[in-house]
Amino acid sequence: MSEGERKLMDDRGQYLQAVTEGRDVQDADWTQCRILLTTERVALVADEKRVIPLSEIDNVGGRYDVNQNAAGVASYVTLHIGDDVVLLRAPEQDAFETDLYRAFLDNTIVYVKHPAVKGGVVQGAEWQRAKIKLTDEAVKLAVEDGQYVTIGRDDIGDVETDDRTVDGTERRVFEVEHTDSEDRSVETHLTGEGQQITILEAIFEEGVERNRANLDLSPTEQQIVMALHSGVSPFDVPEFVDEDVEDIEEIFDRLIELDVIETIRERTEVEITSRGRQVASEEMGSQ
Missing domain, CATH: 2.30.29.30 (Pleckstrin-homology domain (PH domain)/Phosphotyrosine-binding domain (PTB))
Known part of the structure; x- marks a missing residue:
């Protein structure tokens, strides 16, 4: 490694060459390899060694399901390198992606x-x-x-x-x-x-x-989320939406399970969460 270069990750993994010189590789499949990530490059070591300088990576992220071999994998990271696209996956995918992002961002x-x-x-x-x-x-x-x-x-x-x-x-x-x-x-x-x-x-x-709140909320549940987002006290919600307290308690329980709201002190003392804010933002955007 060059002076000042640091190793961030070294583990077994797989890569798939999805695009070569601008053309999709329709029969592409995953290849076992060693993935070595440093602050300056990604090295893929299989039968041959390929070194990808970070400076040559144009884009990172997003799926590129070139075929079923790629589409059948739940999680991978996509590297766009000029006219090539390479997909990478590691045993600890989330940690690998964070290390990759760190290589680009840390201390910049x-x-x-x-x-x-x-x-x-x-x-x-x-x-x-x-x-x-x-x-x-x-x-x-x-x-x-x-x-x-x-x-x-x-x-x-x-x-x-x-x-x-x-x-x-x-x-x-x-x-x-x-x-x-x-x-x-x-x-x-x-x-x-x-x-x-x-x-x-x-x-x-x-x-x-x-x-992202990909949730199937009822109109009453949506109204409650909007009320909380607008600053209505949880104790005033039954009157605000014209529902019985017992029914609101059941709805609070469901929204807590869905991580849309969270308990503060008492069972009915709740506040909006980031997921709840997303629900409210999407609802306001649809109005």
Whole structure:
């Protein structure tokens, strides 16, 4: 390894060459290999050794089900390298993907506006530079004004994107909704350059997917989630939706099981979760 290069992961795994020189490989299959990941490259060691410098990877993430061999696998990471596409899977897939994202992001500089929105109110925050670090649990930002911002990867309620001029350059900006250390709903806006944008998009899409509320909620359940999201006290919900207290208790139980709300102190003292915020956002978007 070169000076300063660090090994992040070394384990058995598999790769599938989905595209070669711009053409789908229809008969592609998984090949057993050793995967060596460093801060500068990915090496795939099988009968032959292939080394992929991180600087040559154009895009990461998203499925590329070139055939049934790829489609039949629940989880893999996709690398777009010029006109080639390679799929990778490892025994500890989540940990491998985090290590891969870390290789691109850790200790690099991004631009951050925090809090851009707090409690639904736009703040006067300015864009600042921040050093980024990724863990299994969170995206951590050390901002130049001394703030330390943590975005839990299981606490991302919604992400929107916009193109804006930041530091004199047109950039893609991620507007990330999450909670702060005091459990208040806030938005942190982030942007970067090149590969940073690609990796941040993969991380945030994964976070939203973790909390995406693909739930079959009844109209009353949806109304309750909207009420809680709007600040209605859990104790006022029965009157708000015109339902008996006992019926609301049963609905609270179901929403707790679905991780849409969570208990605070008493059985009926609840607050909206990131998944619940996603339900509310989707409901408001459909109205």
